[in-house]
Amino acid sequence: MFLYPRSKDRLFHLGPFPLETLRCDERVADAEAARAPQPAAGTDSADDPLSRAADKYRGLFAAFAAGQPAGARAPVPDDLGRRAVDMKGAGYFMDAAAVGICAMPDHAWLAGAEREDHGFAVVLAAEQPRVPEPGNPAQGWVQPAAGTAAALHATEIACCLAQYIRLMGFEARAHVTGDMRVDVERLAVLAGLAVRREGAVEHPYLGQTLTWAAVTTNYALAIDRPLHASALRARGLAYWWGINGAQSGRERRRKARRATHLSAYPMEQVKRVDRPTTLILDDEVPRVPKRAAFFQRALHGDLGEKSKKERQRFAFKTPFAFALLQLIRSLVKHQDGPLSPATGTNPGDPAANARAIKSLSYALGSDLTGICKIPRYAWFSHREDGSEIKPYHRYAVVMLIDQGYDTMEGASGDDWISGPQSMRGYLRGAKIAGVMAEFLRSRGVPARPQTNADSDVLHIPLILWAGLGELSRIGELVLNPFVGPRFKSVVLTTDLPLEVDKPIDFGLQTFCGTCLKCARECPCDAIPFGGKVMFNGYEMWKPDVERCTRYRVTNPKGAACGRCMKTCPINKVVDADGAVLTRVASWLGVNAMWLKPLLVPMATRIDDWLGNGRRNPAKKWWFDHELVDGLAVEPRGTNRRDIDPARTVDPATQKMAYYHASMMPPPDVTAPMPVDRQAALAAAALLETPAAALARKETGGPMPSHYRPTPPAGAAAPAVTVASPYK
Numbered sequence: 001m002f003l004y005p006r007s008k009d010r011l012f013h014l015g016p017f018p019l020e021t022l023r024c025d026e027r028v029a030d031a032e033a034a035r036a037p038q039p040a041a042g043t044d045s046a047d048d049p050l051s052r053a054a055d056k057y058r059g060l061f062a063a064f065a066a067g068q069p070a071g072a073r074a075p076v077p078d079d080l081g082r083r084a085v086d087m088k089g090a091g092y093f094m095d096a097a098a099v100g101i102c103a104m105p106d107h108a109w110l111a112g113a114e115r116e117d118h119g120f121a122v123v124l125a126a127e128q129p130r131v132p133e134p135g136n137p138a139q140g141w142v143q144p145a146a147g148t149a150a151a152l153h154a155t156e157i158a159c160c161l162a163q164y165i166r167l168m169g170f171e172a173r174a175h176v177t178g179d180m181r182v183d184v185e186r187l188a189v190l191a192g193l194a195v196r197r198e199g200a201v202e203h204p205y206l207g208q209t210l211t212w213a214a215v216t217t218n219y220a221l222a223i224d225r226p227l228h229a230s231a232l233r234a235r236g237l238a239y240w241w242g243i244n245g246a247q248s249g250r251e252r253r254r255k256a257r258r259a260t261h262l263s264a265y266p267m268e269q270v271k272r273v274d275r276p277t278t279l280i281l282d283d284e285v286p287r288v289p290k291r292a293a294f295f296q297r298a299l300h301g302d303l304g305e306k307s308k309k310e311r312q313r314f315a316f317k318t319p320f321a322f323a324l325l326q327l328i329r330s331l332v333k334h335q336d337g338p339l340s341p342a343t344g345t346n347p348g349d350p351a352a353n354a355r356a357i358k359s360l361s362y363a364l365g366s367d368l369t370g371i372c373k374i375p376r377y378a379w380f381s382h383r384e385d386g387s388e389i390k391p392y393h394r395y396a397v398v399m400l401i402d403q404g405y406d407t408m409e410g411a412s413g414d415d416w417i418s419g420p421q422s423m424r425g426y427l428r429g430a431k432i433a434g435v436m437a438e439f440l441r442s443r444g445v446p447a448r449p450q451t452n453a454d455s456d457v458l459h460i461p462l463i464l465w466a467g468l469g470e471l472s473r474i475g476e477l478v479l480n481p482f483v484g485p486r487f488k489s490v491v492l493t494t495d496l497p498l499e500v501d502k503p504i505d506f507g508l509q510t511f512c513g514t515c516l517k518c519a520r521e522c523p524c525d526a527i528p529f530g531g532k533v534m535f536n537g538y539e540m541w542k543p544d545v546e547r548c549t550r551y552r553v554t555n556p557k558g559a560a561c562g563r564c565m566k567t568c569p570i571n572k573v574v575d576a577d578g579a580v581l582t583r584v585a586s587w588l589g590v591n592a593m594w595l596k597p598l599l600v601p602m603a604t605r606i607d608d609w610l611g612n613g614r615r616n617p618a619k620k621w622w623f624d625h626e627l628v629d630g631l632a633v634e635p636r637g638t639n640r641r642d643i644d645p646a647r648t649v650d651p652a653t654q655k656m657a658y659y660h661a662s663m664m665p666p667p668d669v670t671a672p673m674p675v676d677r678q679a680a681l682a683a684a685a686l687l688e689t690p691a692a693a694l695a696r697k698e699t700g701g702p703m704p705s706h707y708r709p710t711p712p713a714g715a716a717a718p719a720v721t722v723a724s725p726y727k
Contacts (some may be wrong), residue, residue, distance in 0.1 A: 022228070032107075049141070071631060098125040099124045103190070122215040123188050151547055155527045162214050168319055229413040251576040254575070270440065286381075332454050371395060397491065437494075473515070481506040486565050522564060529651040658684055
């Protein structure tokens with residue numbers, strides 16, 4: 001409790017609520033069997049703008065409810081309990097409010113529904129979002145759409161799980177709102193997730209504020225037991241305190257008391273400043289083409305044939321990650337859409353609009369949201385095909401999706417769950433921003449989601465300007481004071497008038513200046529041990545992006561890599577259930593920054609002493625499988641790293657490659673442009689220190705020539721088609 005979060009030893013697949021502590025009653029199954037089969041029910045979908053937007057995306061996900069299984073079965077264990085751990089863990093990883101498993105009885109099929117030879121059902125629920133307060137414009141948006149928003153989330157989870165099971169070679173069908181063949185409430189009772197009272201079913205801790213979905217399958221799983229009626233009296237002192245490491249009633253109340261436009265974390269306590277805490281020479285930062293991003297360079301063959309081949313599958317070479325990828329792909333073509341004719345409605349007060357947009361983002365699943373104007377250099381200069389991008393929106397709504405603390409605790413950071421962690425964040429972000437953009441366009445407001453699959457803007461500068469974090473030693477990665485680097489971002493660009501947030505200062509430059517843990521633990525030595533430099537107009541600890549990309553793309557014992565996120569001392573849980581030491585340290589770090597010179601030198605040592613960054617076996621719920629030629633197989637190996645506090649590196653001996661703007665490939669050349677690492681190593685001589693850059697600016701010195709991007713090749717650009725794995 002003092003040194004570690006209450007949930008430290010809680011098995012992840014048990015979920016956030018202590019259902020395992022409740023009394024069960026086998027007679028419930030007989031009572032449910034005596035109930036007559038229920039008729040198929042129609043779908044009553046609200047006809048308000050937000051419901052229509054959410055329902056469109058629900059339909060896109062529902063297209064993956066059914067499908068053919070892979071040609072061979074995955075090497076899953078015979079232990080049905082271990083299979084259930086993986087399946088329930090996957091549901092909770094996708095943020096289901098409840099997941100249970102039951103046998104699939106004949107009487108649970110809806111009357112007249114087409115039946116399948118499925119003996120098991122995975123039952124899950126999504127919680128309805130909070131309705132914004134009176135006076136918040138989002139109240140009128142969210143209130144009629146709360147059920148549709150929950151149905152969207154439940155459909156997302158169920159269809160991902162069904163896809164996952166099929167990729168393991170078993171039959172599976174998702175049953176979701178609008179395509180329901182089973183009596184899902186009966187299944188919820190049989191799976192030990194709900195109790196029937198007066199005809200309705202209630203979850204012991206969430207009541208009736210849930211939307212249910214199910215996946216039926218021939219994949220044999222250990223089943224749960226139905227709950228006794230007394231389970232509805234479960235919200236006592238033990239729940240309030242957080243029995244068995246489950247989420248406490250105190251934490252739920254804390255979140256419920258916060259205004260809906262605020263995140264679960266007290267970002268309002270963090271010091272706000274006029275500019276980001278790292279120097280940015282705004283007029284010198286070049287606009288760069290998408291072609292210059294190193295993952296894109298790998299796709300084009302710039303890093304060699306091996307990297308080019310592996311780039312097509314590196315983060316999605318597990319069955320679960322590939323299941324997520326299919327849903328991500330389905331959303332890309334909907335990022336752009338028609339703009340409804342302006343209705344003449346007043347665009348509203350920017351402050352009220354900002355409050356409403358934030359409330360909407362949280363209702364749809366964002367974990368942290370900020371708003372900024374879009375600086376010139378945050379727009380990419382050219383698309384993947386070489387066509388020019390002209391800035392088209394004024395504001396950015398920047399949203400962060402937590403990658404999941406508990407799952408990251410069970411991982412090494414570069415094992416087989418790293419890819420699914422990324423894909424889950426990208427899918428959730430694409431869904432949230434996509435629904436928001438669809439909703440705004442239906443009101444005559446220009447808007448576009450900028451996702452990992454297709455973005456016209458760089459996210460890092462927008463995260464800084466939107467006040468969601470500071471640039472860190474990890475380099476081209478921002479840290480938030482409450483979730484550290486443990487997030488993926490998505491951006492909604494729009495012309496809706498919005499009040500912007502200011503950048504923040506929680507002393508990270510001091511912290512990262514002393515802490516070297518991410519650099520020490522990086523498996524490919526891509527994070528610098530030395531000081532900050534100026535790179536393309538930014539002051540930063542510049543990583544060796546080529547080295548990082550090569551490792552992440554070709555990692556033979558895992559899917560991608562997030563080891564820097566895993567081992568960062570700020571990767572913590574800061575809430576009512578978190579460790580007291582963590583909560584105190586976080587409060588002091590935000591509210592008493594004058595103590596940082598005293599506290600920071602001790603922080604990494606204490607973090608190592610506590611064992612933070614090691615793998616926690618209680619949180620390892622997933623199977624280690626690799627997809628090879630469409631089939632799930634045992635991988636050749638799995639990274640099982642822990643931390644190495646004794647490792648040191650002399651900054652003077654660390655050779656880092658710097659690919660300045662002048663070394664970028666032309667934006668319209670799609671053919672391979674092999675990197676010149678020797679030239680990039682020599683380019684270190686061109687770097688300025690931040691102090692030297694400021695002195696140059698003060699004396700009117702010219703911008704360094706290597707800040708100028710390589711121009712388009714024009715007619716000389718060879719025509720080569722490069723297929724994105726997202727399209």
